[in-house]
Amino acid sequence: KAGVTQTPRYLIKTRGQQVTLSCSPISGHRSVSWYQQTPGQGLQFLFEYFSETQRNKGNFPGRFSGRQFSNSRSEMNVSTLELGDSALYLCASSLGGLAGAGQDTQYFGPGTRLTVL
Amino acid sequence: DQQVKQNSPSLSVQEGRISILNCDYTNSMFDYFLWYKKYPAEGPTFLISISSIKDKNEDGRFTVFLNKSAKHLSLHIVPSQPGDSAVYFCAAIINTDKLIFGTGTRLQVFP
Numbered sequence: 001k002a003g004v005t006q007t008p009r010y011l012i013k014t015r016g017q018q019v020t021l022s023c024s025p026i027s028g029h030r031s032v033s034w035y036q037q038t039p040g041q042g043l044q045f046l047f048e049y050f051s052e053t054q055r056n057k058g059n060f061p062g063r064f065s066g067r068q069f070s071n072s073r074s075e076m077n078v079s080t081l082e083l084g085d086s087a088l089y090l091c092a093s094s095l096g097g098l099a100g101a102g103q104d105t106q107y108f109g110p111g112t113r114l115t116v117l
Numbered sequence: 118d119q120q121v122k123q124n125s126p127s128l129s130v131q132e133g134r135i136s137i138l139n140c141d142y143t144n145s146m147f148d149y150f151l152w153y154k155k156y157p158a159e160g161p162t163f164l165i166s167i168s169s170i171k172d173k174n175e176d177g178r179f180t181v182f183l184n185k186s187a188k189h190l191s192l193h194i195v196p197s198q199p200g201d202s203a204v205y206f207c208a209a210i211i212n213t214d215k216l217i218f219g220t221g222t223r224l225q226v227f228p
Contacts, residue, residue, distance in 0.1 A: 033216070045216060106163070106216070 002027065004093050004109035012115045018079040021112045025072050025093030031055075032074035033106060034066060037088040046089075049074050078114075086116045120144050121209050123219035130226050136194040138222050140207035143188065147209040152181060152192045155204045155221070164205075165192070197226045 005024045013019050025032050033056075034046040045058040049068035066076040072093075078085055092106035122141045130136045140150075151166040167174040167181045167190070174181050180193045194201055202225050208218045 035218070044218070108162070 004091060004107055006089075006091055006109040006112050008112060009110065010113050010115075012117060013081050014117050015081055015083060017081050018077065019081060019114060021076045021078075021089055021091075021114070023074045023076070023091035023093075023109060025074070025091075026107055029093035029095055029107075030072055031094045031096060031106075032068060032072065033092045033094075034074070034076050035090045035092065036060075037090060037111070038086075046076070081116045083116050086114060088113050119220070121207060121217050121219040123205075123207060123222045125222050126220070127223040127225070130197045130224065132199055132226055132228050133196045136192075136197045136201065136224055136226065138192040138194075138205050138207075138224065140190045140192075140219055141188060142190075142209055144209070144211060145185075145188065147211050149210040150181070150183060150190050151208045151210070151216070152179075153206045153208060153218075154201075155206065194224075197224075199226050199228065202226050 004026055007022045011019060023032055031048060031050045033048040036044050036046055046060055046064055047054055047058060047066055048056040049066060052068045052070060063079045066074060068074045074091065088111045090108050090111045092108045094106045120143050125139060128136065128138065148169045149166060152164040154162050154164050165174060165176050165179045165181050167183050172183050178194055181190060183190045190207060192205065204221045204223050206218050206221045208216050210216050
């Protein structure tokens with residue numbers, strides 16, 4: 001079956017702009033989690049959506065937001081971009097989400113590489 | 118405050134030998150630990166996990182050891198193969214709520 005897909009794969013923006021990234025989970029998965037990966041900080045958890053509701057949130061400013069649609073597809077939005085937002089943004093889907101961790105593996109997409117100039 | 122730490126940014130091992138990747142954590146409330154492998158331009162893939170109530174879990178060439186008193190876990194790969202060359206992340210789950218990752222260790226397996 002098809003894996004997690006993310007669009008676009010690459011994106012270049014300038015400071016102050018806003019950006020929307022999209023993630024389509026594996027069919028049947030209801031949980032989508034978003035992560036930011038940078039060389040200095042490694043992988044950091046942004047937030048998780050389950051059945052259109054944000055269930056968990058990491059320590060990121062309010063400029064980072066997201067939503068999930070009824071078909072489980074999720075979007076992440078970053079407003080007023082800063083240079084430090086340049087990163088690889090990964091989404092991961094799973095059946096039950098983080099609450100089912102251990103028995104419920106998260107499957108990651110290939111990521112969207114965002115460059116902020 | 119990094120709750121999950123991988124203090125070695127890189128590791129180089131000869132093919133056929135054992136690779137040992139280490140991870141330290143600070144929060145005794147973590148209840149599950151996972152290891153992920155990541156190739157360039159791809160998302161991480163799940164490798165192996167261990168519950169906090171166990172001290173060892175084995176899956177083929179991969180074994181994870183957990184030392185709760187030392188708040189330390191390690192991933193052993195035996196024997197190491199060139200295809201194992203990747204970045205390895207350990208991650209911890211707290212209250213089955215949130216998955217917190219370490220910063221990763223780049224493993225290079227040379228012939």
